[in-house]
Amino acid sequence: xxxxxxxxxxxxxxxxxxxxxxxxxxxxxxxxxxxxxxxxxxxxxxxxxxxxxxxxxxxxxxxxxxxxxxxxxxxxxxxxxxxxxxxxxxxxxxxxxxx
Amino acid sequence: xxxxxxxxxxxxxxxxxxxxxxxxxxxxxxxxxxxxxxxxxxxxxxxxxxxxxxxxxxxxxxxxxxxxxxxxxxxxxxxxxxxxxxxxxxxxxxxxxxxxxxxxxxxxxxxxxxxxxxxxxxxxxxxxxxxxxxxxxxxxxxxxxxxxxxxxxxxxxxxxxxxxxxxxxxxxxxxxxxxxxxxxxxxxxxxxxxxxxxxxxxxxxxxxxxxxxxxxxxxxxxxxxxxxxxxxxxxxxxxxxxxxxxxxxxxxxxxxxxxxxxxxxxxxxxxxxxxxxxxxxxxxxxxxxxxxxxxxxxxxxxxxxxxxxxxxxxxxxxxxxxxxxxxxxxxxxxxxxxxxxxxxxx
Ligand SMILES: [Zn+2]
Ligand SMILES: [Zn+2]
Numbered sequence: 476x477x478x479x480x481x482x483x484x485x486x487x488x489x490x491x492x493x494x495x496x497x498x499x500x501x502x503x504x505x506x507x508x509x510x511x512x513x514x515x516x517x518x519x520x521x522x523x524x525x526x527x528x529x530x531x532x533x534x535x536x537x538x539x540x541x542x543x544x545x546x547x548x549x550x551x552x553x554x555x556x557x558x559x560x561x562x563x564x565x566x567x568x569x570x571x572x573x574x
Numbered sequence: 575x576x577x578x579x580x581x582x583x584x585x586x587x588x589x590x591x592x593x594x595x596x597x598x599x600x601x602x603x604x605x606x607x608x609x610x611x612x613x614x615x616x617x618x619x620x621x622x623x624x625x626x627x628x629x630x631x632x633x634x635x636x637x638x639x640x641x642x643x644x645x646x647x648x649x650x651x652x653x654x655x656x657x658x659x660x661x662x663x664x665x666x667x668x669x670x671x672x673x674x675x676x677x678x679x680x681x682x683x684x685x686x687x688x689x690x691x692x693x694x695x696x697x698x699x700x701x702x703x704x705x706x707x708x709x710x711x712x713x714x715x716x717x718x719x720x721x722x723x724x725x726x727x728x729x730x731x732x733x734x735x736x737x738x739x740x741x742x743x744x745x746x747x748x749x750x751x752x753x754x755x756x757x758x759x760x761x762x763x764x765x766x767x768x769x770x771x772x773x774x775x776x777x778x779x780x781x782x783x784x785x786x787x788x789x790x791x792x793x794x795x796x797x798x799x800x801x802x803x804x805x806x807x808x809x810x811x812x813x814x815x816x817x818x819x820x821x822x823x824x825x826x827x828x829x830x831x832x833x834x835x836x837x838x839x840x841x842x843x844x845x846x847x848x849x850x851x852x853x854x855x856x857x858x859x860x861x862x863x864x865x866x867x868x869x870x871x872x873x874x875x876x877x878x879x880x881x882x883x884x885x886x887x888x889x890x891x892x893x894x895x896x897x898x899x900x901x902x903x904x905x906x907x908x909x910x911x912x913x914x915x916x917x918x919x920x
């Protein structure tokens with residue numbers, strides 16, 4: 476599944492200072508849909524290169540990391556249970572930095 | 575629902591609870607309302623307007639310096655203030671005020687952002703350097719004292735730099751971008767440190783009204799989440815924050831109102847009359863607010879200029895001790911140590 480991932484607010488520093496990643500996530504055998512829960516663990520393995528604790532806490536993002544799916548707050552679409560589709564755009568912004 | 579609609583919004587057909595027309599795009603942490611972008615921009619700006627009006631933050635004709643760091647908070651503050659000033663005829667003269675510490679490479683990105691803001695929002699920008707203010711750049715200070723003690727200088731000089739710059743600009747007030755999360759964090763830290771003087775100061779929306787340049791915080795009740803979502807919030811990353819901030823984000827996740835609740839409880843703290851509050855006077859040398867004969871910056875500068883850079887750091891007996899034997903027990907130099915480099919000051 477083709478997705479666009481965007482990291483901001485300092486999170487790009489965890490993935491080699493690249494803000495926009497066009498990725499192709501392959502579903503595991505037996506999986507029929509891609510949820511944010513699955514995507515996050517995929518990102519942790521495949522995109523984040525250092526200090527994953529700055530990005531995740533438990534199986535979700537660290538509090539203070541804002542998630543927008545197609546420009547919409549993921550709190551409205553079910554957070555970890557949000558189902559992703561082809562060409563979706565997922566944005567992660569950390570608010571845990573100086574203003 | 576057709577395919578394109580599904581792509582633009584996964585919240586299904588949930589409507590904005592304000593306009594009931596467009597689809598909701600975010601959940602407000604303060605109210606848990608689900609609202610669309612257009613309504614969000616409107617309530618975000620109008621709430622700040624209400625805070626400004628209710629707290630009488632500004633008077634017509636005043637010259638206001640906006641402390642501009644190039645970060646998201648001050649960028650959004652500059653935009654929103656210039657917008658509200660126009661829309662509601664505040665009659666203010668707004669300026670952007672930035673501090674250049676003189677650390678090679680350190681401010682390049684943020685000064686670029688501030689210069690962009692100057693053009694975009696049509697606000698005159700003044701950059702004051704440590705060299706202008708203190709006669710020393712941070713690089714020169716580090717060369718003199720080594721990296722080990724530079725947090726002391728950094729904290730003291732940074733705290734005064736905006737006030738001194740605002741005085742140079744002859745402004746009536748200084749507005750800073752401290753948001754509700756910042757204030758909740760500072761309240762928690764001051765409670766943990768038992769710093770009653772700072773606790774009572776950090777909850778006020780305007781401080782230093784008796785001093786030369788009062789400071790105000792129009793974003794006192796504005797959540798960081800909303801500042802980040804606000805469109806002009808394009809910024810360069812900064813240092814990560816500490817444990818208290820993370821704790822606040824944890825609380826927000828469990829109970830979004832927590833940030834406002836902390837501010838409320840900070841405001842409700844009553845300081846018993848038996849608690850001795852430090853007296854506020856002014857520095858004999860530069861006129862800056864100080865409870866000692868000389869302010870901390872002047873003590874540090876005296877040391878630098880006399881080639882005794884350790885003067886005023888830690889428990890080294892400094893210039894003030896002749897007059898004030900128990901300085902270390904009062905709010906003299908000791909407090910500098912409890913402040914980490916880069917923490918917020920109010
Ligand atoms: Zn609406
Ligand atoms: Zn002084």
